[in-house]
Amino acid sequence: MAAIPKRATHCEEAMIGKTFNKDTISLAQRAIKKDFQPISDARASAAYRILIAQNMLSRLHFEISSPDVPTRITTHV
Numbered sequence: 001m002a003a004i005p006k007r008a009t010h011c012e013e014a015m016i017g018k019t020f021n022k023d024t025i026s027l028a029q030r031a032i033k034k035d036f037q038p039i040s041d042a043r044a045s046a047a048y049r050i051l052i053a054q055n056m057l058s059r060l061h062f063e064i065s066s067p068d069v070p071t072r073i074t075t076h077v
Contacts, residue, residue: 001038001049010034011057025061029054 014031018024038049063071 001036001053006035008032008035008053020061020064022061025057028057032057 008031010031011028014027015024018027032053033050036050036053038044038046040046044052059071062069
């Protein structure tokens, strides 16, 4: 998203004090657009970078609310 790490304060504020559910995640996903203004370059467009950040919030919710459902591919050597 950026060369320097940055907190997503609008995203955080959208979640503080609220029940951790899909509605709260949806609010946080919309708020994250206020936190970052990514660039478009050869690796990814700005819209794609925001979408990935929003999807990471969805994944966080899913992994916390459904801990018994595997979401990662692992290899056993």
